[in-house]
Amino acid sequence: xxxxxxxxxxxxxxxxxxxxxxxxxxxxxxxxxxxxxxxxxxxxxxxxxxxxxxxxxxxxxxxxxxxxxxxxxxxxxxxxxxxxxxxxxxxxxxxxxxxxxxxxxxxxxxxxxxxxxxxxxxxxxxxxxxxxxxxxxxxxxxxx
Amino acid sequence: xxxxxxxxxxxxxxxxxxxxxxxxxxxxxxxxxxxxxxxxxxxxxxxxxxxxxxxxxxxxxxxxxxxxxxxxxxxxxxxxxxxxxxxxxxxxxxxxxxxxxxxxxxxxxxxxxxxxxxxxxxxxxxxxxxxxxxxxxxxxxxxxxxxx
Numbered sequence: 564x565x566x567x568x569x570x571x572x573x574x575x576x577x578x579x580x581x582x583x584x585x586x587x588x589x590x591x592x593x594x595x596x597x598x599x600x601x602x603x604x605x606x607x608x609x610x611x612x613x614x615x616x617x618x619x620x621x622x623x624x625x626x627x628x629x630x631x632x633x634x635x636x637x638x639x640x641x642x643x644x645x646x647x648x649x650x651x652x653x654x655x656x657x658x659x660x661x662x663x664x665x666x667x668x669x670x671x672x673x674x675x676x677x678x679x680x681x682x683x684x685x686x687x688x689x690x691x692x693x694x695x696x697x698x699x700x701x702x703x704x705x706x707x
Numbered sequence: 708x709x710x711x712x713x714x715x716x717x718x719x720x721x722x723x724x725x726x727x728x729x730x731x732x733x734x735x736x737x738x739x740x741x742x743x744x745x746x747x748x749x750x751x752x753x754x755x756x757x758x759x760x761x762x763x764x765x766x767x768x769x770x771x772x773x774x775x776x777x778x779x780x781x782x783x784x785x786x787x788x789x790x791x792x793x794x795x796x797x798x799x800x801x802x803x804x805x806x807x808x809x810x811x812x813x814x815x816x817x818x819x820x821x822x823x824x825x826x827x828x829x830x831x832x833x834x835x836x837x838x839x840x841x842x843x844x845x846x847x848x849x850x851x852x853x854x855x
Contacts, residue, residue, distance in 0.1 A: 621720075656804070673760055
């Protein structure tokens, strides 16, 4: 392991992280809900009346974020080097996996870890671990 | 009112993701590449989010209703089962393949990126497959009279 100091951005990472935390805080304190993106989006498929509005509103806020950002500032580099086939497979795995696992980076990683939920700690360790292994295999074993 | 606060929470969440670098898949992959030249930034994203979140959830945990008077929906499940572990395992593989998780996927969609759109469509398809499998399972259960 060697740390890539040139790309290390501690202050924006910390500030952005706190922004995510503030959003999760507002959501639980005002709406009484966990800001878990996979749960919010996945819940749309249940088509329950009275439950669709806030889900759609949260998703709309997320999708609008880059547009609002651009009103004040140019977007930072958002670089995707993955091909379409691999992206589609990855998206499928993320969709199915987060629903079976009841959460993703936000629901388990941020909200669940904040609540010290044992399920979320286990889930976060598992998806971080498999994330590390997957990148290792793609980049250093199969040579990407 | 609840829809407006949900919209705002989603917006702030998305702006946080962009500022943090989480919406940049190349940066996420550089974080997951611990044996290569590792960019530890995203550990601080999680640290910052949890620092704020833990205060909010400590307050929320003591309340029956939210400040808008809505019921508190905090997860009560405590069982660490096969679904949780295998689901998270599949999610981790997908996350490692592209460096994109659900929140950043929706932000990337908002930038008009065709890669983001492909990922989101596939992710929704995956969630839809889950929903169909779950429903067919509950139909089977009601036919045979089994309860889980």
